[in-house]
Amino acid sequence: MDDRLDQGVRTQVAAFRTIRRVRCEQIQLADGWARDQLLEITAEGLIADVGPVGEETVDLVLTGPVIPGIPNLHSHAHQRALAGLTETRTPGKDDFWGWRDLMYRVNNAITPDDLESIARCVFVEMVKQGYTVVAEFHYLHHAPGGDQYVQMDEMSQRLWIAAEDAGISLVLLPVLYTYGGFDQRPLGGAQVRFYNNLENYLILLDKVRKAADSMANRGYGLAVHSLRAVAPEQLTALDRISRVDYPDIPFHIHVAEQLNEVEECIALLGVRPVQWLCHEIDVDHRWCFVHATHVNSRELESMAERGVVVGLCPTTEANLGDGLFPATEFVALGGKFGIGSDSQICSNPARELQLLEYGQRLKHHRRALMMGVGERHNGTGLVQWAVAGGGRACGRLLTGITAGAPADLIELDPDSPRLAVRTTDEALDSWIFSAADNSVRTVIAMGREVVTEGRHAGEAAATEKFLNTLRRLAARSPK
Known part of the structure; x- marks a missing residue:
């Protein structure tokens, strides 16, 4: 260090x-x-x-x-090193789970220096395209093999550095990730780098809080990877703690991105993921449900009623074959959403908004769908929603100009x-x-x-360092 x-x-x-x-x-x-x-x-x-x-x-x-600058409410900066490298068919049916295995392979080779250079490059790319604040959903906490770094927030510190170099505001969301599935099996392989129990997670969160409080262009929030990555009692305990110790910061979670996830949740918890969250947790406007792709009409209503922001990442969701979130129906209920770059195959907010609208057009066979009441221009409506919802998910009390x-x-x-x-x-x-x-x-x-x-x-400097990092990763990572 x-x-x-x-x-x-x-x-x-x-x-x-x-x-x-x-x-x-x-x-x-x-x-x-x-x-x-x-x-x-x-x-x-x-x-x-x-x-x-x-x-x-x-x-x-x-x-x-x-x-207004566009908030990026969901980013995995380290995945920029993988962008474009997963477009060959994996054995069997190629889907999210095959992509995830490839992503883990690259993740396992990333050092703190690598993360800093990857994040710096992608943060520069983001800000050049119009993102001005990014919520980094950060779970690459430990060294390969799962050992903690001497400073347990080493990887978090590298993200702060990268964001400052790029000039983008950073909302760091350290992620609680404990289990490998709804059956609470231990994490294995490359996943051990993600592991924290609740006690260690709260120590990490406090370190992130202190770093965030030191500069005006920093923020922080809570995050749980997904319902399959924590025990129900962990999530309910963290929610209780947050309401006492962290009442004013955002709380993010991946939810219902994959049909398989929904089916496993029903099998193990007896209900659908969003249904469980809205029934067992006092979900409110602090929460951001990332993806929420596979939800039913009652779950849509529950999210809208509680003020949940849905984090949509259209280019990543399309790349992974996730499906389409019912965005038109959600905004008709008064629901709020924002956009994110997620896997970093695209760093351009305009492309995310374009694909969001086009997906709804293909689904409903109509045009100009994602716009407010009385609004004539599709672009205006999309930007207003992305700024308001994304800003809230980044913990900002006021948004817009x-x-x-x-x-x-x-x-x-x-x-x-x-x-x-x-x-x-x-x-x-x-x-x-x-x-x-x-x-x-x-x-x-x-x-x-x-x-x-x-x-x-x-x-130029960020790109040069990033290219050197890619060369090192290519030499280290098994094919």
Whole structure:
């Protein structure tokens, strides 16, 4: 362990420019688009005020359409090393479980240095595309073989470093992972790196809390891998503890992603996964149910009634053949959702939103489905939902471009051929449904300009380190 971790974050890239006043010629506010607005930003990276431009001196002028930064509510950064390498058929029926075996094989070779370089690269990719905060669902806790590192939060510390280098806000979700199935069989093979019992998990969580509290652009939350990875009594105990010691932070869990998971839950617990959670746990707005792909109408109603945010990861869910979440029905019930990059085959929020909408169109044989009442533009509705639901799942009390919310802004490139000669709403639609290239020109995250003219100052260094890591992993990992 070197001193850079003990002293907190050290930065490999040049410091990002701090923005205190920014003029936006066209900006999406809570009540619609506005022109010539001045945003004032606090030293903590929050929006202090939004109002008409006056004679003030500004740090930055944004001429393209400005929208809120997009929260990434579900990420496994380490899986970026695997992206694109699982597209060959495994023996028998190729599905999620075959993919998982390949993922475990790569996971087992990853060192702390590897994780830092992989995460730095994917976090830079995210922020370049318009994600400004990422909730990292982190379960790669220990060394191969399951031994704890000298500092049990070593891998967590590497994620903090990577996020700071990239300029993205990080909400770290250390994951409780104890068992290998609903029958509570022990973890085996590569899974032993994930193991914690509840006692050790709470020690790790406290270390993460202290690190998160040290910087304004950090957050943390609770996470349980899935119902198959913990005993029911563990989850109920953790929920009770959270309500006393951690009442204001988010709580995430994978649920009902696979049909096999639903069937096993019924066989072992007697009910469906979401049904069990909503009956046995006091589920509320703090909770994020990731995927929730295979749910029935009553489970949809229960999630909506309790304010649960559903974490949708359309490109990953499509890649794994999971299925389609009934998103149209859920939002009709008042349900909230956000999006995540999950397995990192895609780091672009626009592509996630596009595939989310297209999946619903294919299912219902209609167009322009995911939009609010009275809203005419599909892109506007999708972004508003992703910002509100994703922000809540990241533990943010205020979202969007409003006083008190984080100063997270995306400027779309008005000179992009895919976005040019369009109204603001049309440009937003085009960003999601037409732009094949990256049409993001500027990104501000917590008041820091991290992307300028589509470029990130640390991208070249991050990419070089990532490529070196891939070469080492290829030499270490068995084929």
